[in-house]
Amino acid sequence: MAWTVMPTYDDYETARAAFTWDLPDEYNPAVDFLRKHEDTSRTALRYEAPDDGLETYSFDDLDERSDRLAAALADLGVAAGDRVGVVVPQKPQNPLTHLANWKLGAVSVPLTVLFGRDALRYRLEDSEATVAVVDPSVRETIDEIRAACPALEHVIELGDSESVRSGAHAFDDLVAAHDPGIDLYDSTPETPTAIMYTSGSTGPPKGVRHSHALWLGRAAAAYNYFDQGLQAGEATLWTPADWAWGAALGGTLFAAWHHGCPVVGWPRDGFDPDAVYDLLERHDVTATFMPPTALRMLMTVDDPDARYDLSLETVASAGEPLTSEVVDWVDAAFEDVSINEFYGQTELNLVVGNAERWFDTRPGSMGKPFPGYEIAVLDPETGERLERGAVGELAVKPGDRRVFFDAYHGLPEKTADKRTEEGWFLTGDLVERDADGYVRFVSRADDVILTSGYRVGPMEVEDAILTHRAVEQAGVVGVPDDTRGEAIKAFVKPAIDDYDPDGLRAEIRTLVRDRLAEYEYPEHIEFVERLPTTTTGKIRRRTLRERDRSGEE
The missing domain is CATH 3.30.300.30 (ANL, C-terminal domain)
Known part of the structure; x- marks a missing residue:
């Protein structure tokens, strides 16, 4: 039951030529992330609560608790195919809910606590979520919009009966009232796993329906942009990004657990550079995903490598193009720390990136296509393939269709528009590919900011x-x-x-x-x-x- 989809390759060209997707016939992410490891008593999650200190969870702990939660959800009527909203920050209850959903065959709807009233209402209503697991910080907002979400039958708030107000179930009480040992839903890579929402430019956000193969695709990509350094017992990961976002949830948290590595959870309202360095030191974090904005804030701290005893080996970044000053700063400020920009979409996984183990990072470049994907630069008007050096729309073709999205929820025409007759998936991003194969982001073809x-x-x-x-x-x-x-x-x-x-x-x-x-x-x-x-x-x-x-x- 290895399910390790990305083996180690010493050079890029060999990886491109030799790698093929080999997805298992049966696949449940909860089993992959929690049960397949040789030693499931090892720490999987280190959670620093804002006021209560450090909590640690082994793979076994998470397995037992998600079993109990799955039983509780089943008692509330959640069945295979039902949608469950997850509005929880970097707390253990976030992944526990996803894992419980998949044990039942239910579909997760990851949502951030940063969303306001209208944003939450639209996504919960559009996804037809029957249950929402929510952080206390958003409970008031959930109460305001609940009447506008007719499918929403149950709200589960983090806490126990003493802290949770009437009108919602108490998360802790539900878990405590049920036993582990439920029968897992028989699932495959094609089983629906999540609905994730885009930020639309020409209309409302679109719900992107994914199957379980999504997580294997993201785990493979993470193995590359973390320079094949995700060895169980050696790597520790952390990201400041909310676990509602694809690169944080699938490309950091669940990618780490797929490879048997622990993750640090640290919910915070803001970003304090000195506090972040202290966290990296305190937990011996070796790999981190950080958006360029976070990196620019870290640059304000003088001589961090001398002031902090860091174990950092790899920084991965995405969300916006990395500037040369950030890349140069990482090279100058740290000893033997690589920085790898990567690129992906909610719909199309993480498909292009840098990997210093394979080739030098070029500032301003998103990198090269990862193994398992082909890319093309197409004329936005004619759809014809352009020569190297020309600016056009980035199109991607996966080696296995299942690692990309299934459909836009309720939008068959937009689903069809995303893919050409030749099987290329269109990104809406304008890029330039140079003679050496590096891809440079130019702009959005639409108005997304x-x-x-x-x-x-x-x-x-x-x-x-x-x-x-x-x-x-x-x-x-x-x-x-x-x-x-x-x-x-x-x-x-x-x-x-x-x-x-x-x-x-x-x-x-x-x-x-x-x-x-x-x-x-x-x-x-x-x-x-x-x-x-x-x-x-x-x-x-x-x-x-x-x-x-x-x-x-």
Whole structure:
């Protein structure tokens, strides 16, 4: 029962030529992550609670607790195919819920506690989640939206009966009231595993339906961008990214457990560089996934390698292009620490990346295609394959179709549009591939904003802004930002003549934070007399971006 999908290869060309996907006939992620290891008494999770100190969980502990939770969910009526929302930060209850779901054949809906009212409502309603497991920090929001989610029958709040208010089940009590030893659902790589949501640019976020093969694909990619250093008993992983995001959940947490490595859970509201270095030292973290924004914040600490006794070997990064100054800083600030940028999508797994074990990192490049994938650069208009050096849309073809998404939930036409007749999956990202095979990100083909590692769809932000009674029109774009990569800027046409600009800006920012997410609020707001539109009345975001670059008012 090895299920190790990415063997070790000494050089890139050999890996590209020799590797093939060999997925098992039967596959359950809960068994893969928890039961297949030779020594399941080893530590799988080190959880630093904000106020209660360190908790450690072995693979056996997680297996037993997720068994108990699965039995509790079954008593509440959860069955194979049912959707269960998981709105929990980096706490043990997050992976425990996913594992319990898969033991029943249920489908997880990972959601971040950073989401506001509208963002949570839309995703829980669209996915038709029957149960939501939630952190106390979002319980009030869940109560506000519950009536708008008719399929939502049960809410399970973290805590016990003394801390959980009426209207929700207490997580701890449910687990304690049930026994381990349930019969696992007979599943395969094709069994539905999760619905993950994109940030749409031309409409609402799309629910991306995946099967269990997703986790094997992400584990294989992680093995590469962590420089084949995920040896059981040797590597320890941590990421500051929320476990709701694909690269953190599948490419760090579950990839580590697939390979038998422990993970550190450390929920925090903010990012304190000195506290992060202290954590890396305290837990002997050897591999970390960090968005470029986090790395730029770490750069503010002088001489970290001398001040902290770090065990760090590999830094993996994604979400936005790495600049040369970050790559050069890692090389100068640390001894023998590699930095590997990688690229993926909610739909298409993690398909391109750097791996210093195989080839030198080139600043500004996303790397080369990982083994198991072919890539092409296509003309966005004609779909024809372009020569090296030309800018076009990145298209990807997997060696095994199952490691990519199954469909967009309830959107068959958009599902069909994602794939060409020749079997290429379109990314919507414009890239350039050089003569040596390195891929460089140029821009999005649509209007998605890349800020602090998050992808933000401008329409969702515009819709939130338009709910303010003093706003008539709004256009949202990304603008260059030294720390975040891009910051969100809103061009707003007020609906009234008499308004306080500073006061209205503050109200708009608060509104977006409350309705969507903390990272989606517009840092920059410019009030305008009119917005550029097409003949059909759509906002011309490209014109707004050009206006911002030119400094026009």
